[in-house]
Amino acid sequence: MELTGKKILLFNPWIYDFAAYDFWVKPLGLLQLAAVLKQSGLHIELIDCLDRFHPALQNLPDHPPAKIKANGTGKFIREQIPKPEVYSHIPRKYCRYGMPAHIVEKLLANLSEKPDVILLTSTMTYWYPAVRDAAKLLREYFPDTPLILGGIYASLCPEHAQKHIGPDHLFTGAGEHHIVDLVAAVTGANPPQQRHLPDGAFPRPLYDLYPDLRSVAIITSRGCPNHCSFCASRVLAPEYTRRSAEHVLHEIAHWHNTRQVQHFAFFDDALLHKADDYIKPLLRGVIKQKLPVCLHAANGMQPRFVDAEFADLFYQAGGITVKLSFETINPTRQKSMSAKVTCQELKTAIENLEQAGYKRHTIGVYVLMGLPDQEPAEALDSVNYVLDLGARVNLASFSPIPHTSEWQRAIDMGYWSPDDDLLMTNTSVFPIWSRRFGYQQCQDFVHKIVEKNKQCDVVVNEVE
């Protein structure tokens, strides 16, 4: 049986959380897989529950059309849903963010053809109930269609995902080089002899699947050369690989020229790695082609590499969102946790950005709160250091991600158990500190910081 012509449904589930906000979010993994499958002649349909601009959402009686801020971000539609038992002590609304369920059902019912395979993705570990509900709904509509689950949650916690989601097949890790064979295997079709994706290559995500495309998420690499104790990057991608800067420049120009996309958000773990050979030539290309785009560094950039030249190029190329990784003022922890930044390096990076034309208060700096052996005073001192530099604080609450060394430390210190519900890895519930100090004390701490300076964004709350 031929693989060509098989029908694939890609499904990106909702977010279930206390808060969520659309920071240019796109299911990049699924879109990369879609590109590979399309090259092999398969027919692709996408239901992205987080697509705020889907035509099916534009004339809803209960919800006004999606608004887009000048920086390309915006609010999701949300509906309150019952709070899981483990969250009963959290005095906040728990919601489904994204397309209302009845719209998703309508899209499923109106699919042009019954799919031969469904590819379901997953992101944060603590969003698994949304993945479970998506799988249940997909099973109702297509009980005989094989359901394959992949993505970040599935890769970090495969046993949990197999038990709670119950897919027909569970896939861990990067999928580009395996997806065609996997789809062939589950449909009983012959795998193609020709491979369209050379080893190590990155497919260009298939954004063609969006009827109304307002922003594009870009990833230039997989993995990270650093090894921070709280991060799962190495677990997800043990090796660091990157596509060519020309390929990325072409992608930006293509979406701008063909779909008038203005906002491009980099999702890289380490965007400034080998900046002289990579991001700087890329930015020069954007400037040379006079592409009137807005660039967003969605994840924290390493201050050490924000030299005067990079700052200048990013500014000239349309760099709007600048986020820097700092995490803590504590020099011992800086060394033991990542060795990727010092206080002086942050100061110099901010000076370089200011010289390039950025106002200090527009520069976001990530400060981490809630590590197992961290006292609130350390987080407060870190916040004060950033505010004294005139920059904005992005207060990020720690999530104990399975298999990371900080997760192990939390277990060793008695604040965490491998049997704890993954819902408790949610940053909004202050996984470790709420056990040490109580949830309300953590909230008060956050509010104190917000009150101290309105320039301070709280990542756990800003997504309200």
Ligand code: B12
């Ligand atoms: C971009 C990014 C963000 C963006 C967008 C997040 C989003 N909602 O999508 C922003 C900057 C907003 C963000 C924020 C945060 N993030 Co973040 N983020 C990432 C990052 C760097 C990349 C994700 C990505 O797009 N990867 C690129 C695609 C191509 O890879 P992929 O999705 O894995 O897909 C591949 C495979 O998984 C597989 N695949 C995927 N789906 C499927 C399906 C099938 C069927 C198959 C077969 C295969 C398959 O094939 C794909 C191609 O190879 C990851 C780290 C990482 N390296 O993955 C962290 C990560 C997901 N984030 C993390 C965290 C902690 C956060 C924050 C909570 C930080 C904080 N403390 O405030 C916040 C809050 C998040 C929120 N409320 O949305 C953690 C996860 C935590 C957890 N417990 O799950 C990660 C893993 C980083 C880390 N610290 O280790 N994040």
Ligand code: SF4
């Ligand atoms: S630099 Fe960022 S992505 Fe890399 S290991 Fe550290 S936290 Fe993770």
